Amino acid sequence: MESGSGSGSGSGSWHMEKRTNLRGESTARDVENVPEAGCLSIVVLGASGDLAKKKTFPALFNLFRQGFLNPDEVHIFGYARTKISDDELRNRIRGYLINDKSASSEKLENVSKFLQLIKYVSGSYDSEEGFRLLDKEILEHELSKKSVEGSSRRLFYLALPPSVYPSVCEMIRHYCMNKSDLGGWTRIVVEKPFGKDLESAEQLSSQIGELFEEPQIYRIDHYLGKELVQNLLVLRFANRFFLPLWNRDNIDNVQIVFREDFGTEGRGGYFDEYGIIRDIIQNHLLQVLCLVAMEKPVSLKPEHIRDEKVKVLQSVLPIKDEEVILGQYEGYRDDPTVPDHSNTPTFATMVLRIHNERWEGVPFILKAGKALNSRKAEIRVQFKDVPGDIFKCKKQGRNEFVIRLQPSEAMYMKFTVKQPGLEMLTVQSELDLSYVQRYQGVTIPEAYERLILDTIRGDQQHFVRRDELKAAWQIFTPLLHKIDDGELKPLQYQPGSRGPAEADELLAKAGYVQTHGYIWIPPTL
Numbered sequence: 001m002e003s004g005s006g007s008g009s010g011s012g013s014w015h016m017e018k019r020t021n022l023r024g025e026s027t028a029r030d031v032e033n034v035p036e037a038g039c040l041s042i043v044v045l046g047a048s049g050d051l052a053k054k055k056t057f058p059a060l061f062n063l064f065r066q067g068f069l070n071p072d073e074v075h076i077f078g079y080a081r082t083k084i085s086d087d088e089l090r091n092r093i094r095g096y097l098i099n100d101k102s103a104s105s106e107k108l109e110n111v112s113k114f115l116q117l118i119k120y121v122s123g124s125y126d127s128e129e130g131f132r133l134l135d136k137e138i139l140e141h142e143l144s145k146k147s148v149e150g151s152s153r154r155l156f157y158l159a160l161p162p163s164v165y166p167s168v169c170e171m172i173r174h175y176c177m178n179k180s181d182l183g184g185w186t187r188i189v190v191e192k193p194f195g196k197d198l199e200s201a202e203q204l205s206s207q208i209g210e211l212f213e214e215p216q217i218y219r220i221d222h223y224l225g226k227e228l229v230q231n232l233l234v235l236r237f238a239n240r241f242f243l244p245l246w247n248r249d250n251i252d253n254v255q256i257v258f259r260e261d262f263g264t265e266g267r268g269g270y271f272d273e274y275g276i277i278r279d280i281i282q283n284h285l286l287q288v289l290c291l292v293a294m295e296k297p298v299s300l301k302p303e304h305i306r307d308e309k310v311k312v313l314q315s316v317l318p319i320k321d322e323e324v325i326l327g328q329y330e331g332y333r334d335d336p337t338v339p340d341h342s343n344t345p346t347f348a349t350m351v352l353r354i355h356n357e358r359w360e361g362v363p364f365i366l367k368a369g370k371a372l373n374s375r376k377a378e379i380r381v382q383f384k385d386v387p388g389d390i391f392k393c394k395k396q397g398r399n400e401f402v403i404r405l406q407p408s409e410a411m412y413m414k415f416t417v418k419q420p421g422l423e424m425l426t427v428q429s430e431l432d433l434s435y436v437q438r439y440q441g442v443t444i445p446e447a448y449e450r451l452i453l454d455t456i457r458g459d460q461q462h463f464v465r466r467d468e469l470k471a472a473w474q475i476f477t478p479l480l481h482k483i484d485d486g487e488l489k490p491l492q493y494q495p496g497s498r499g500p501a502e503a504d505e506l507l508a509k510a511g512y513v514q515t516h517g518y519i520w521i522p523p524t525l
Ligand SMILES: NC(=O)C1=CN([C@@H]2O[C@H](COP(=O)(O)OP(=O)(O)OC[C@H]3O[C@@H](n4cnc5c(N)ncnc54)[C@H](OP(=O)(O)O)[C@@H]3O)[C@@H](O)[C@H]2O)C=CC1
Pocket: 046, 047, 048, 049, 050, 051, 052, 080, 081, 082, 125, 158, 159, 160, 161, 162, 163, 164, 191, 192, 193
């Protein structure tokens, strides 16, 4: 086994992709030389489930429609325990591919063509029989496509509860690997939550790391596929504007916020085991924090980017209890799948502090909540006051740079200008780059679409590396254990509210100054 892949430390050796031949031996090869053509089998494990129908298959369809999945090369396999036919699976998926009643005839035709690429195989997640059958079906497809021997590619997408990852990975490793050593590959995509704390995540990583090399493992975090998250590196490192300002000398505080205006609807059982910190903050918001706070990578190579993200994570100081506010919305426990005395937070605000030269003293406030008064995700960078304010405009508000991840993707800078007119009065205004206006007619790809394409192309830039995951769990595990043990308790809040009022108090204590009387309204066409 390649050094580094099992230990989770260092990254230099992860530039290499290893393939496995029939004898189970591995050979190293520069990932950049992997031919990304040839017969491709995409296997969706857990094909009967929620994620598969809502996200995975629609993303595959969009890729197909845009010509990224060549029907002469690609076949898609659904695998799960449920006993259904190919057509039954296709019928389950169809409605999620056509989400508007006025779908064009071109789209409908493409839906039919796409569905014909899908075959379903039923089997359990730990039986040789099921996976041998799956392998046979894949092989038949590969032979039917007269794939140049050795060039076939196999992508396994685990749209499954993490509890079955180890057995599924073992089955794939033993029965379903690409059968050649002549250029093909086998990759697996795993969904979050990847573990529940540092120990369980490391255990899972070791189990999977025994079976696959790091370059074969794609730990997906769909926030890394969002358009404005992908824009962060460009913004920060391709613009002279930001370079000198992006530090503790100019920035007072940073907020990374996720709000949903609905509760755990239908997912209470899952959610109660995890809570908002494991569901959103430890992964989605922390990944965004890394991109906001990291140093410039040596290049855009995945390992260079991920090296910098790891450094930021390793510089985060232990979270202080007094800098955490937890909440649980009233009515959460009414869900029959949620225990009556659940201590699980559905809301959390906390301050993370990065102990390095750039960020010492700048609070990074992470906030996430369900059943709040709005649905949005944004990054809000608040600058310090202007020293020696000759305009006496301080009370009007500080400069802020806001990156609205969703909905209504936008970036806007709140700043002070002279109010038009005869008097020398100041007012808050904004420089606004709203995507709906600036990029009319451009369809922003779904996060999953982009990330699946990356897995096919072998680009791990937007996927979480093992040492990154470990560092992320190291930050939150002590806090999570205190919550699990009932040492920290969530405050109740009204559904449809801003969350507990104490969260706003924490924000103010951390230094955030709210701009009163100013509101950014997303433009409409
Ligand atoms: N749904 C979503 O919006 C999101 C989901 N995820 C993650 O994606 C993965 C899949 O999620 P989702 O599709 O919602 O999950 P589901 O609960 O729908 O499970 C997917 C499939 O797995 C099988 N399955 C369910 N429970 C078990 C079990 N205990 N043991 C073995 N097999 C089981 C079922 O298939 P069968 O019985 O037919 O074998 C089911 O159809 C999870 O890791 C989840 O956390 C991540 C982000 C969003």
